[in-house]
Amino acid sequence: MPKPPDTAIPSPHFASPPSVSPLSAAGDRHFDGMAEKFAESLYGGARGELRLALLDRLLPEMLALHGQPLLDVGGGLGQLASWFAGRGHAVTLVEPSGEMLSRARASLEGSEIAFLQAPLQSLPDAAPGPWALIACHAVLEWLADPRAALATLAGQLAPGGQLSLMVFNRDALRFSNVVKGNLEKALADRLAGKGQRRRLTPISPLTHAQVVEWSAELGLEVRAVAGVRIFHDYLRRPPESDADRETLLELEWCYCRFDPHWRLGRYLLYTLVRPDDSAPSAEEHGT
Template sequence: MSLVTHDRIFDGLADKFERGLYGTPRGTIRLAVLEHVLSHELPTDGRPALDVGAGLGQMSMWLAQRGHAVTMVEPSRDMRERAIANISGLAVTPVDAPWQALPERAPGPWGLIVCHAVLEWLAAPEAAFTQLATLLAPGGYLSLMVFNRDALRFSNVIKGNLDKALDDRLEGLGKRQRLTPISPLTDAQVRAWSAEAGLSLVSVTGVRIFHDYLADRDVSLDKLLELECRHCRQDPHWRLGRYLHYTLFKPETAS
């Protein structure tokens, strides 16, 4: 359970994300694995899509380039402005709103919702997930990616933070520029919430299952990408992905 009572909004951190994540192999691998998975799983009929917590707009751009009209929701002003600059000329409508305002600002129902690396930064991730499921149309897909709590524990052990791991003190506090999530999630939580919301699991994928544990990261990125994509769904490797990605489907009979 998060020790923080408010959501983490990334005002003032656009440069940090652009250079410190997407300008590094971490970001390259994250986007490559997602594209590898989503290009085969998401609908290709150009249905309108909602991108919740869009950040710098990479997924909004990816969806728009594949024919979707995208509503891009991002509450951080500088992240949103950077995203708007990145997606100029594409069918993307930016919306300044927190997840709590989605029923009023982007009610749908939506045939496709994307929510990547958002729930772990919220004080009430289960409530946000339930809202996403409510906004999803019957026959719709939810592309959900969350920060993996079990991988965070494993990473702390590797770094020698044994007391932190033993005490299960894994959550960040959401202060300054530290980027340890305030609500890292487990596979069991996501599966339980999905079942309760009437969503069926199409697939689960581990994102960055090898890279973050390398003792020496001066390796061939091409070979590492091949390994990440080859094993991202194989047990037990997917379970230690830094992120877990879920493709979820809302059956036509779901309430």
């Protein structure tokens, strides 16, 4: 599949503007002015390292990877794009924030990754499918209409194509609020963020039941699911030594796909597949 051409991206400029961009016209949360916070608070800390370490183990087990082209939707600072590109995939990174995209392009300089500034809703025109492999990690929870966004992603998948979807878990957010003592907030289900300040509480956290229901409605099969950071975010204090961090990683790895533990992961990771109706059935094979 030919990659869409690179769009013109301004030269990298890393100083964050003094104020956060408001919600988009569609009501989505974009992250111009927040790249530094993402780089330091999310990916520069232990929780970001743990998330990436778990994905490094989970993705090869949950996906059938054979170097197929990848569409990385909402690719942010480019960590996921770098992971796939390093394993031989031709990657197209799509991101609505110009600031985030500039940082990704600078950090991945010299790679053959294609960069495209566009919102998810414009994918049918900006990066038309069908795609055999799409990744959309930690994006739907920042959109006003995550169900419609999943429908857009489903429409871009080729028959037999795989969607690696990771969403912020609403049930885990409730549990976290209870642990912190926010009992009335949890009871009233006032969990979603407003998207107007620098806080990073998603505006549309999702439940496993929603993902399963929407996937079925859109003709997608849930082939695999895992919880990402199922213990870390509930610790009274984070691990302090390298040995403790390694032990926590192994603990997360042991239970991230086992019920009931995966259900309280801060993120839920799915492999969704569009069935290939053209594939010969067992009866057609004569078995």
